[in-house]
Amino acid sequence: MTSHDQITMSRLAHDRAKRVMPGGNTRSSVYEAPFPLYLKSGNGAYVTDIDGNSYLDFQNNFTALIHGYSQADVTSALMAQVGRGLSFASPSESEIDLAEILCARVPFFEQVRFTNTGSEAVMMAIKAARAITGRPKIAKCEGAYHGNYDYVEASFDAVPANWEIGAPEAKPYNSGTPASVLAEVVVIAFNDIGATERVLERHKETLGCVIIDPLPSRAGLVPIDPSYLRFLREFTARHGILLISDEVLSFRLSYRGATAIYGIEPDLCVFGKIVGGGLPIGAIAGRAEIMRVFDPSRGKPLVSQAGTFTANPLSMVAGAAAMRALTEGAIVRLNALGAQARSELNAALATSELGGHVTGAGSLFCVFIGDRKVKDYASAYHAWQQKKRISQLISLCRDEGILLSRIGLGSLSTPMGTAEIATLAVRFGRALGRLAAATPSGALA
Ligand SMILES: Cc1ncc(COP(=O)(O)O)c(C=O)c1O
Numbered sequence: 001m002t003s004h005d006q007i008t009m010s011r012l013a014h015d016r017a018k019r020v021m022p023g024g025n026t027r028s029s030v031y032e033a034p035f036p037l038y039l040k041s042g043n044g045a046y047v048t049d050i051d052g053n054s055y056l057d058f059q060n061n062f063t064a065l066i067h068g069y070s071q072a073d074v075t076s077a078l079m080a081q082v083g084r085g086l087s088f089a090s091p092s093e094s095e096i097d098l099a100e101i102l103c104a105r106v107p108f109f110e111q112v113r114f115t116n117t118g119s120e121a122v123m124m125a126i127k128a129a130r131a132i133t134g135r136p137k138i139a140k141c142e143g144a145y146h147g148n149y150d151y152v153e154a155s156f157d158a159v160p161a162n163w164e165i166g167a168p169e170a171k172p173y174n175s176g177t178p179a180s181v182l183a184e185v186v187v188i189a190f191n192d193i194g195a196t197e198r199v200l201e202r203h204k205e206t207l208g209c210v211i212i213d214p215l216p217s218r219a220g221l222v223p224i225d226p227s228y229l230r231f232l233r234e235f236t237a238r239h240g241i242l243l244i245s246d247e248v249l250s251f252r253l254s255y256r257g258a259t260a261i262y263g264i265e266p267d268l269c270v271f272g273k274i275v276g277g278g279l280p281i282g283a284i285a286g287r288a289e290i291m292r293v294f295d296p297s298r299g300k301p302l303v304s305q306a307g308t309f310t311a312n313p314l315s316m317v318a319g320a321a322a323m324r325a326l327t328e329g330a331i332v333r334l335n336a337l338g339a340q341a342r343s344e345l346n347a348a349l350a351t352s353e354l355g356g357h358v359t360g361a362g363s364l365f366c367v368f369i370g371d372r373k374v375k376d377y378a379s380a381y382h383a384w385q386q387k388k389r390i391s392q393l394i395s396l397c398r399d400e401g402i403l404l405s406r407i408g409l410g411s412l413s414t415p416m417g418t419a420e421i422a423t424l425a426v427r428f429g430r431a432l433g434r435l436a437a438a439t440p441s442g443a444l445a
Pocket of ligand 1: 146246249
């Protein structure tokens, strides 16, 4: 046990925050009761809170910081850019550099367009699909997270009462979502070809796109089944629907992104997080014939996109430095560490009376406790019903100096090595033991 239960300054900071922000919070995903940990610095794989406690960080800002903190190339690129200017009302060469790096990496990325966030990139890709096809509807998987755009928020947190075999209705995520938005969203069941085909058949004439996350975090961080992805590719191509791969989280799975692993080319790819080197970013990429929907050189484009901070030089230089450092070898090494982490955590869970298992791929993992095998949104949803217990486990890990996200999601960063994975395994095992000791027998059934 470390002294991480000695957290006073964060509580005080949260009291201050509550006076000026609703619930003391300005980013729902980091809300935590009674108060979150306030961090003040990071270095390599470690972060320090405002009480001075140090943690081995597997959050990495929800997977965005693939190089952890203060990576030398990213830091010096940023320092140099700070001296040259923060942002301009004109393009800068730094955006060409990052676009060239990305296009050189992924064969079907002929052109790229930047945004400030993954959410915005998803929105622009959907607008592109609607403009190209002249069709309004989108299809998305139940439970999949694609950011804040109203249409993709639909059915993000659908509850079992909404599950009608093979045809879950689009449900609002936020109160006030217009019914007209939900009417344009078709909800499909991840990795279920039969059910998905039945739904898509009914809407194929009005569908502009199918958006898919090859490793959906909220659907249990279970990799897409290759046959499911192939089916979606064939169905969309046959019916003139665009296939959008949302790789905001999963671009890190291989040097060429996630769908490349399956040898499948979507019409558009959306990404973000790691390609900004830790600064805000989103991007859309694809073949030039599709990307020209954004081209303003022949008058008003079909889809116009601006944004005061779009392609700001700080994000561009940080992204370029991060991507250059993320070589094919670095990804292979990180993915091997990911396999080691999943295997060691699985071993700890297998010997615990609480049961559980770890999902994920590449350098991402997600911890579940209990007997239920997580294979899709429905099973992940049920497992997360044991939220209180998972949340207790994550808090106990924090007491051990390990940071994981509240849903049990973890990501690796390049400063980590086998020693950090061993540390994770030992401390996770201890946290699990303490949770088991505090859990009445039969409580998990
Ligand atoms: C798959 C996926 N799509 C989109 C987003 C939204 O990206 P951002 O938070 O940059 O808006 C996320 C964020 O976690 C994501 O995981």
